[in-house]
Structures are given as structure tokens and as C-alpha cells.
Amino acid sequence: xxxxxxxxxxxxxxxxxxxxxxxxxxxxxxxxxxxxxxxxxxxxxxxxxxxxxxxxxxxxxxxxxxxxxxxxxxxxxxxxxxxxxxxxxxxxxxxxxxxxxxxxxxxxxxxxxxxxxxxxxxxxxxxxxxxxxxxxxxxxxxxxxxxxxxxxxxxxxxxxxxxxxxxxxxxxxxx
Amino acid sequence: xxxxxxxxxxxxxxxxxxxxxxxxxxxxxxxxxxxxxxxxxxxxxxxxxxxxxxxxxxxxxxxxxxxxxxxxxxxxxxxxxxxxxxxxxxxxxxxxxxxxxxxxxxxxxxxxxxxxxxxxxxxxxxxxxxxxxxxxxxxxxxxxxxxxxxxxxxxxxxxxxxxxxxxxxxxxxxxxxxxxxxxxxxxxxxxxxxxxxxxxxxxxxxxxxxxxxxxxxxxxxxxxxxxxxxxxxxxxxxxxxxxxxxxxxxxxxxxxxxxxxxxxxxxxxxxxxxxxxxxxxxxxxxxxxxxxxxxxxxxxxxxxxxxxxxxxxxxxxxxxxxxxxxxxxxxxxxxxxxxxxxxxxxxxxxxxxxxxxxxxxxxxxxxxxxxxxxxxxxxxxxxxxxxxxxxxxxxxxxxxxxxxxxxxxxxxxxxxxxxxxxxxxxxxxxxxxxxxxxxxxxxxxxxxxxxxxxxxxxxxxxxxxxxxxxxxxxxxxxxxxxxxxxxxxxxxxxxxxxxxxxxxxxxxxxxxxxxxxxxxxxxxxxxxxxxxxxxxxxxxxxxxxxxxxxxxxxxxxxxxxxxxxxxxxxxxxxxxxxxxxxxxxxxxxxxxxxxxxxxxxxxxxxxxxxxxxxxxxxxxx
Numbered sequence: 072x073x074x075x076x077x078x079x080x081x082x083x084x085x086x087x088x089x090x091x092x093x094x095x096x097x098x099x100x101x102x103x104x105x106x107x108x109x110x111x112x113x114x115x116x117x118x119x120x121x122x123x124x125x126x127x128x129x130x131x132x133x134x135x136x137x138x139x140x141x142x143x144x145x146x147x148x149x150x151x152x153x154x155x156x157x158x159x160x161x162x163x164x165x166x167x168x169x170x171x172x173x174x175x176x177x178x179x180x181x182x183x184x185x186x187x188x189x190x191x192x193x194x195x196x197x198x199x200x201x202x203x204x205x206x207x208x209x210x211x212x213x214x215x216x217x218x219x220x221x222x223x224x225x226x227x228x229x230x231x232x233x234x235x236x237x238x239x240x241x242x243x244x245x246x
Numbered sequence: 247x248x249x250x251x252x253x254x255x256x257x258x259x260x261x262x263x264x265x266x267x268x269x270x271x272x273x274x275x276x277x278x279x280x281x282x283x284x285x286x287x288x289x290x291x292x293x294x295x296x297x298x299x300x301x302x303x304x305x306x307x308x309x310x311x312x313x314x315x316x317x318x319x320x321x322x323x324x325x326x327x328x329x330x331x332x333x334x335x336x337x338x339x340x341x342x343x344x345x346x347x348x349x350x351x352x353x354x355x356x357x358x359x360x361x362x363x364x365x366x367x368x369x370x371x372x373x374x375x376x377x378x379x380x381x382x383x384x385x386x387x388x389x390x391x392x393x394x395x396x397x398x399x400x401x402x403x404x405x406x407x408x409x410x411x412x413x414x415x416x417x418x419x420x421x422x423x424x425x426x427x428x429x430x431x432x433x434x435x436x437x438x439x440x441x442x443x444x445x446x447x448x449x450x451x452x453x454x455x456x457x458x459x460x461x462x463x464x465x466x467x468x469x470x471x472x473x474x475x476x477x478x479x480x481x482x483x484x485x486x487x488x489x490x491x492x493x494x495x496x497x498x499x500x501x502x503x504x505x506x507x508x509x510x511x512x513x514x515x516x517x518x519x520x521x522x523x524x525x526x527x528x529x530x531x532x533x534x535x536x537x538x539x540x541x542x543x544x545x546x547x548x549x550x551x552x553x554x555x556x557x558x559x560x561x562x563x564x565x566x567x568x569x570x571x572x573x574x575x576x577x578x579x580x581x582x583x584x585x586x587x588x589x590x591x592x593x594x595x596x597x598x599x600x601x602x603x604x605x606x607x608x609x610x611x612x613x614x615x616x617x618x619x620x621x622x623x624x625x626x627x628x629x630x631x632x633x634x635x636x637x638x639x640x641x642x643x644x645x646x647x648x649x650x651x652x653x654x655x656x657x658x659x660x661x662x663x664x665x666x667x668x669x670x671x672x673x674x675x676x677x678x679x680x681x682x683x684x685x686x687x688x689x690x691x692x693x694x695x696x697x698x699x700x701x702x703x704x705x706x707x708x709x710x711x712x713x714x715x716x717x718x719x720x721x722x723x724x725x726x727x728x729x730x731x732x733x734x735x736x737x738x739x740x741x742x743x744x745x746x747x748x749x750x751x752x753x754x755x756x757x758x759x760x761x762x763x764x765x766x767x768x769x770x771x772x773x774x775x776x777x778x779x780x781x782x783x784x785x786x787x788x789x790x791x792x793x794x795x796x797x798x799x800x801x802x803x804x805x806x807x808x809x810x811x812x813x814x815x816x817x818x819x820x821x822x823x824x825x826x827x828x829x830x831x832x833x834x835x836x837x838x839x840x841x842x843x844x845x846x847x848x849x850x851x852x853x854x855x856x857x858x859x860x861x862x863x864x865x866x867x
Binding site for chain 1: 396398515519522523533553557560561564569572615618
């Protein structure tokens with residue numbers, strides 16, 4: 072009996088270990104809480120073009136195809152890091168509509184950034200006040216959303232995209 | 247360049263500790279014995295060098311280092327460049343390694359332990375170091391080269407740019423990681439069958455040291471949370487707080503059981519079990535935070551491969567320790583001198599209570615994970631669970647604490663019981679009187695009575711000891727710590743039960759009345775600093791028309807990364823804190839939130855008592 076009690080700590084450790092391993096191996100990531108927006112329709116919005124303030128685009132006149140919405144800013148270094156990947160993505164999937172949202176930025180800096188590093192987006196909208204970001208629940212840049220042809224948000228990624236994330240998570244959806 | 251030096255030294259410290267492991271077996275001969283110790287010291291030297299290289303990379307804003315790039319910015323003040331070194335996962339793991347090595351080195355100066363036991367402990371400590379060093383090198387290398395060519399960093403999280411937070415992690419870590427030495431000592435003692443008086447003495451010194459540091463670290467952390475997070479509270483049952491609380495409770499149980507073993511030469515298995523438990527809880531805490539399984543105000547960049555590595559470390563270290571524990575534990579022949587109520591039985595009950603509390607916190611922390619694995623649903627366990635479950639568990643422990651000094655080691659008789667009884671009656675009437683003056687809350691009454699009684703009973707015992715020996719001896723340190731707990735209980739009770747919270751809108755030059763006090767907003771200032779811009783509300787606090795103090799709450803806008811932080815304005819007073827937060831409402835109208843926190847400073851004063859008493863316990867003869 073005394074000996075049996077000695078085994079108790081080991082048993083507890085192993086039980087905890089099993090649960091934690093399952094949790095880890097299932098690849099659950101608490102940093103990606105199921106977004107309140109997932110599987111919901113796009114919120115209503117209207118944003119003006121960064122190059123020409125008189126033009127604007129709204130959720131109604133978006134085309135019915137896959138849309139990748141990317142929140143970026145010139146002050147955000149990880150955005151700079153993921154930026155070149157969009158050129159490749161666009162080349163491989165010309166049918167994908169790339170909507171860039173310039174978030175809480177200065178217009179001049181943003182244009183300078185797009186001139187220097189290139190502009191892979193089909194349309195770049197301005198969200199200086201961060202109000203569209205609020206609608207989308209953006210709390211850190213960069214953030215990327217994928218919208219399907221029915222106008223529903225089906226995927227969200229927080230932080231810079233990488234080649235691996237694009238090929239493992241985004242490409243299987245839009246293929 | 248500096249990263250190269252850092253990484254090479256890190257690698258050399260790994261090699262040095264490998265040499266310790268290899269030479270251990272042959273260290274009977276004098277030359278190899280010398281190599282054994284030299285390797286130990288050079289390992290410490292190299293890890294310090296490695297750590298300093300990283301600090302230098304931060305100071306010189308060397309953004310070719312990836313860790314510096316991700317966690318620093320050239321516009322930061324020097325202090326926060328330095329503290330940024332351990333404000334991130336990689337750097338803090340390097341600090342972890344350095345502390346492990348320091349523990350090992352200081353332990354090697356021990357002169358009282360038998361030489362074999364000492365060397366085996368050093369052997370295990372080096373082994374632990376190697377395991378963690380491999381973890382750092384493979385998954386969390388702080389010296390990675392930045393692939394982007396940039397001349398500016400991403401910045402340190404602004405809420406971490408704070409003096410309290412500069413020393414909170416190192417102090418906490420010393421306690422957290424110091425338990426690794428207690429573990430090594432326990433395993434070495436088990437294997438050599440040397441759990442004797444000398445072992446107990448050595449373990450006690452280390453256990454007290456770690457516990458005092460952990461107390462200091464937790465107290466600093468809660469103080470930071472109090473004035474920086476702007477939520478008016480100081481403890482949030484945040485997962486990270488819980489995870490530091492668990493080794494603290496287990497360490498407390500360990501310190502207490504070491505006293506019983508001291509007196510009765512028994513319960514060795516129990517002490518060994520607790521020694522293993524403390525560090526196991528430290529590792530599982532680290533795992534849960536660094537793997538990103540639990541998220542909290544302490545956010546670290548997370549990476550699943552790290553999680554798997556630490557989980558393996560946890561299972562290997564804890565599993566191995568507990569297997570040794572099973573294999574090497576002997577049937578104890580002696581019997582405990584357990585009476586209905588004497589010091590030994592009180593200490594055992596106290597140990598059980600503490601372990602249950604510790605287990606309850608652990609359960610609350612990992613319960614969401616278990617539920618998610620089993621049902622795929624996400625739930626969260628928060629403050630209500632802990633407040634309603636942990637507090638009632640702790641109550642009997644506190645009750646025992648207050649009568650403990652009156653108990654004897656050998657008999658059921660209470661020493662001078664009537665004095666303690668009178669004190670209790672007096673204190674209860676007094677706290678009834680206090681609660682009568684304010685509002686009656688059951689928890690307010692219980693907390694006040696308990697806190698006051700613990701303080702009174704401890705003082706009475708110190709007085710009795712003084713009468714018996716005619717001097718105040720250092721051996722009263724345990725009673726001193728109990729007074730600290732009493733003070734903390736009073737602080738917690740008053741600041742939570744009797745806290746007054748109010749919301750107001752205010753214009754410039756307007757005065758508003760809050761109870762006996764009035765508050766006037768003089769002006770709003772905007773201050774430019776190198777790393778942030780701050781909006782400060784300049785308030786005057788009056789009591790019945792007399793100026794008490796000015797209070798300056800603010801909001802900071804950090805440039806990199808773009809963040810707004812709340813800076814609470816606090817007017818400290820021994821009896822009551824005025825805690826003010828400001829927010830913009832409309833043009834020219836400011837919304838403010840005011841907390842009146844009675845006796846909140848007692849929490850940290852009490853913690854200070856505990857730390858001092860722990861240090862006295864370490865050095866007393």
C-alpha cells in the first residue's frame with residue numbers, strides 16, 4: 072500500500088503529459104481563437120483609393136471570387152517581410168483579387184513604400200483612422216483575411232505570412 | 247560579430263558542462279578532480295560571457311541579431327534596452343541557463359556536505375543545464391542572424407518598459423530556477439542514501455533562498471500589474487501568475503516540512519517528494535507559457551516545436567526523478583509523534599492544505615486544456631473559480647497558523663493557551679467593531695479577524711520567547727514571516743472587500759466630490775519623450791478643502807510598436823491608495839475612474855516581511 076502511494080506522482084505526471092501531448096499534437100493554437108468573423112459575411116465598408124482619393128470601392132461592388140484582404144502599413148516591418156510573397160501568389164493565381172488596406176499610416180509614406188517595394192495589390196484602400204480595422208477586429212499588423220466567392224470570410228491569419236503558410240493554408244483553399 | 251561571440255560562449259558552456267559529466271566518474275584522482283571543478287567554473291564563465299554579449303547587442307542596437315531586431319528599438323532609453331534582453335523568450339532562456347550555472351557554482355562552495363553527495367549534485371545540475379542548453383540552442387537560439395537588412399528594430403512591448411518589470415523577471419527566475427538545485431540535491435541524496443541532517447540543512451538553505459526570491463518576484467509582478475495595467479487590482483489569476491504561485495506554495499510546504507524533519511528525523515520521503523515537485527512545477531509552468539498553450543498578459547512569441555521540446559524535458563526530468571523516488575525510497579520504520587494537536591500534526595495538516603491548494607490551482611490552469619482535448623470546446627477558468635475554491639481551502643491553514651505558536655512539539659497541551667484565547671476574543675471584538683463602522687461583509691469580518699489574530703498571536707509568541715531567553719533571537723524568523731502573512735491578509739481583505747470604485751466625467755477647472763474627498767482637474771499636459779508621447783491629467787485631491795496631493799494619471803502613445811498604455815495616477819498613503827485612470831470622452835470632457843483601495847500597500851509590506859524572514863532563516867546558525 073505504501074509503495075502504491077509512491078507511484079501516484081508518476082501516474083499524475085504521465086496523465087498530465089498525455090493530455091498536453093495530445094493538445095500539442097493536434098496543433099491547436101490558442102493564439103488563433105476562432106474569429107468572430109469566420110464564416111460570416113463581409114462587414115459593410117467603403118474605402119477610398121490610395122492613389123486617387125476620389126475613387127472608392129465597397130463590399131457591394133467587389134467581384135464574386137476569392138479575395139485576399141491584407142492589412143499593412145509602411146511602419147510595420149513584418150509587413151515589409153511578407154510583401155514580396157504577394158507577387159508570387161498573384162502570378163500563380165491571377166484570378167485571386169488582392170485587396171490591400173493601408174492601416175493607420177501616412178499617405179505619402181505608404182505610397183513611397185509601394186513605389187519602393189512594388190505594388191502587388193489589385194486595389195489599395197486607405198484606412199487611416201483604423202475604422203475598417205475595427206470592423207475586422209484587427210489588433211496587430213499584418214493581418215490577412217480570405218473571403219470566398221459568396222462573400223464569406225473563411226480564413227484569417229495574424230502576423231506575417233510565410234511561404235509555408237501560403238502553401239499549407241491558403242493555396243489548398245483557393246486552388 | 248557580437249552574436250558570434252555570444253553563440254560560441256554558449257556552446258563552450260555546453261562543452262564545459264559535458265566535461266563536468268564526463269570527469270565525474272573519474273574524479274577520484276586529484277588531477278581529474280581539478281578538471282571537474284575547473285570545467286564547472288569555466289561553464290559559468292562562458293554562460294556569463296554569452297549573456298553579456300546579448301546584453302551588449304541590445305545596448306548597441308545591433309539589429310543584425312534577430313532577437314534584438316524583434317524586441318528592441320534604437321529610440322528606447324538605455325535601461326529598457328538592457329532589460330529588453332530578458333523581456334523576450336530567447337533572452338530569458340539565456341538568463342535561465344545563467345542562473346542554473348550560478349546555482350551550481352555557489353553550491354560547489356558548500357563545505358559541510360559529504361564530498362560524494364556534493365559531486366553527484368553538481369553532476370545532476372550540470373545534466374539539467376545540458377538539457378536546457380540543448381533546448382535553447384536548437385529551438386530558441388538568441389543569436390540568430392537577421393535575414394532582413396534593416397536599421398531599425400520592431401520595439402519592445404511598451405507595457406514591459408517599466409522599472410518594476412526590469413527586476414521582476416530576474417528575481418522571479420532566481421527562485422523558479424533555484425529549485426533545480428533542490429531537485430539535484432534530492433536525487434543525489436536519494437541515490438547515495440544520504441538524506442541526513444547535513445542534507446536537510448543544505449536543502450533548507452536553498453529552499454528558503456528560492457522561496458524568498460520567488461516571493462519577491464511575485465510581489466514585484468503584482469505591484470507592476472497594480473499600477474501599470476490600470477484595472478485597479480493587483481492579482482488577476484492570470485495563468486502566468488498561477489504558474490508562479492504553484493512552486494511558491496509547494497516551496498512553502500517544503501520549507502515547513504523541513505522544520506519537522508529537523509525536529510523529528512522523519513518524513514524524509516515527503517520532503518524529497520516536495521523537493522522534486524517544486525522544480526517539476528517550475529518546468530510545467532514554463533512549458534505552458536512558452537509553448538503558447540496558455541495565453542496571458544505575458545505574451546511570448548510561440549512556436550510548437552518549443553512546446554514539444556519542453557514537454558519532453560518535463561516528462562524526462564520529472565519522470566526520472568519520480569522513478570528514482572519510487573526505487574530508492576525505503577520503508578520508513580520510525581513512527582511519527584502524531585497527537586491530536588501538536589506542532590507536528592499541525593504542520594502536516596498545513597502541508598496537506600497547501601498541496602491541495604496547489605493542486606486546485608494546477609487543475610484550474612490545465613482544466614481548459616483537458617476539456618478541449620476531450621470535447622473540442624474552448625472554455626476558460628477565471629477568477630470566480632479561484633476565489634470560491636482556493637480561498638476556502640486556505641482558511642484552515644490560516645487558522646492553524648494562528649494557533650501554531652501555542653502548540654508544543656511533544657504534548658497535546660497548549661502553551662499559555664489562555665493568553666491566546668484572550669487575544670482571539672479581543673481581536674474578534676475589535677474587527678466586529680471595524681466592520682460595524684463600515685459595512686458588514688462576512689469575508690471582511692473573517693479576513694480582518696484572521697489577519698489581526700495571526701499578527702497578535704505571533705507577537706505574543708515572540709514576547710514569550712523573549713521572556714524565556716531574555717533576548718530577541720533570530721530564531722523568531724518564522725513568527726516574523728507569519729506576521730507578514732497576517733499583514734498581507736489584512737491588505738487583501740481591505741483592498742478587495744472595502745474597495746470603492748466610481749466613474750465621473752470632468753472638465754478642466756471643474757471640481758467633483760467623491761465622499762469626503764474632492765478632486766479638481768487643473769490642466770491637461772502633453773509631454774514628449776524619446777520613445778513615447780504622454781497625455782497627463784493634472785489633478786488635485788482635497789480632503790475637506792485641504793490639499794492632500796496632486797495625482798497625475800496619463801496615457802502614453804508609444805511610437806514603436808504603436809500602442810497606447812494606461813498609466814494610473816496613484817496617491818499612496820499608508821492607509822489608503824487613491825488610484826486614478828483618465829480617458830478622453832468628448833471634446834474637453836474627460837472620463838475618469840477612481841478606485842479607493844484601503845490598506846493595499848499592506849500586501850507588499852507583508853511580502854517584504856516574508857522575504858526578510860526567509861533570508862534570516864538562511865543565515866541564522
